[in-house]
Amino acid sequence: MIANAGQFLLFLAKLFSNREKFRVYAQLILDECVLIGVDSIFIVVIISTFIGGVTAIQTAHSLTSPFVPLYIIGVICRDMTVLELAPTFTGVILAGKIGSSIAGNIGTMRITEQIDALEVMGINSASYLVLPKIIAGMIMFPLLTVVAGFLSLYGGFLASVLTGILKSDEYIYGIRYQFESENVLFALLKALIFGFLITSISAYQGYITKGGSLEVGKASTNAVTNSCIAVLIADYVVAQLLMS
Numbered sequence: 001m002i003a004n005a006g007q008f009l010l011f012l013a014k015l016f017s018n019r020e021k022f023r024v025y026a027q028l029i030l031d032e033c034v035l036i037g038v039d040s041i042f043i044v045v046i047i048s049t050f051i052g053g054v055t056a057i058q059t060a061h062s063l064t065s066p067f068v069p070l071y072i073i074g075v076i077c078r079d080m081t082v083l084e085l086a087p088t089f090t091g092v093i094l095a096g097k098i099g100s101s102i103a104g105n106i107g108t109m110r111i112t113e114q115i116d117a118l119e120v121m122g123i124n125s126a127s128y129l130v131l132p133k134i135i136a137g138m139i140m141f142p143l144l145t146v147v148a149g150f151l152s153l154y155g156g157f158l159a160s161v162l163t164g165i166l167k168s169d170e171y172i173y174g175i176r177y178q179f180e181s182e183n184v185l186f187a188l189l190k191a192l193i194f195g196f197l198i199t200s201i202s203a204y205q206g207y208i209t210k211g212g213s214l215e216v217g218k219a220s221t222n223a224v225t226n227s228c229i230a231v232l233i234a235d236y237v238v239a240q241l242l243m244s
Helices: 003-014 022-036 038-062 074-113 114-120 123-162 169-177 182-207 213-243
Strands: none
Touching: 003 169, 003 182, 022 038, 022 074, 022 123, 038 123, 074 114, 074 123, 074 169, 074 182, 074 213, 114 123, 123 169, 123 182, 169 182, 182 213
8 A cells, every 4th residue: 555655656746757838738638627527517417406405305304393493404505515515525426437537548548558659759648648637627626516516505495495395585594694605615625635636546547557458447446446535535634624
């Protein structure tokens, strides 16, 4: 494990040595933003909307005391969404979708010797292939988290109003009640860290692939597994540091 961690750190250091000029990366970053962000919007929209609705319904079911005002449902949905559901659920979802794709693509390039061809031409293959993915991930993950947070709250609103749990003005009052704007920055920071971890770990798993197509599949599996574990560990560490 320590050896793998050391190799991963050396891999990250290699990204910034003998880099190409920034204009070379500009189009690559835009392409990766489309693959990571735009192509993932649909799955984020579906899951975050239903997660918000389920959270509102289950919260209302748990609040059986007549002494608890109904707008507390909105408060709970807001805090759960902003602090945890939006950044962490989005990270775990994209770890499966984006992580496997990155590891599979780079792993295929490794076993078909395309990466070796780049090295022969004097191009830093790690920087050329991986750095745009990491930058794009750190750009798009916070944006997707914003979308997920909004839709999750909207899903809770629809579920609450359509099922008659509470009125629309009560839910809106709840999500505005004693709102702390620092929580939004906290969620975006977590999304930024998750974007870096998922893209870098997945790219590393693909980059070190050896063998044939079977090993590419294993690299994709390892990328998803390790990315999810890294997201959960980072979630705990960041929450412990910032909330303390």
